[in-house]
Amino acid sequence: MREHMYRAWDKERNVMVYPNQIYPKGQYQMLLHDIAANRKGLALQHFDTRSHYQYDGDVFAAPNWEDVDAYFMQYTGIKDTDNQNIYEGDILIVQSMLTEMTSPYRAEVVWDRYRFALRELRKGFFENTIPYSNVIADLSYFNLKIIGNVYENPELLEEQHV
DSSP: OOOOOEEEEETTTTEEEOTTOOBTTBEEEEEEOOGGGSTTOEEEEEESOEEEEEETTEEEEEEOOEEEOEEEEEEEEEEOTTSOEEETTEEEEEEESSOTTOOOEEEEEEEETTEEEEEEOBTTOTTOEEEHHHHHTTGGGEEEEEEEETTTOGGGGSOBOO
């Protein structure tokens, strides 16, 4: 069974948020939320201030959580050649080991109806998506390396000229 993990892009602060990590200018938390909120039923919250409360002589500090407008990306269940988790929205270098004639190319990891797919970023192939299952069926035939993602590195989405 594949592990269900998500990361989120905080649209306001331009920060990629990974589960269970601490961030310098406040904290984030991802939680299940009303399914109507977004297609994955997740919410992202952030705090950078705390409210102080006094009760029975003791002072308590509680974070002031705010909902964050975010894009959510699901973990695909596989790792790249550097053992990094591959998420929806990642941009990869794909190298087929099936033939020496195939040169490495960039591809974006996308959700295609009911499965993950790779959208090639080569001129003339821009609209082509390769079912991810074709790639992950036997990873010994492909090298996948994360080189960025669509939010932090949008320049990588430009078509390659082959």
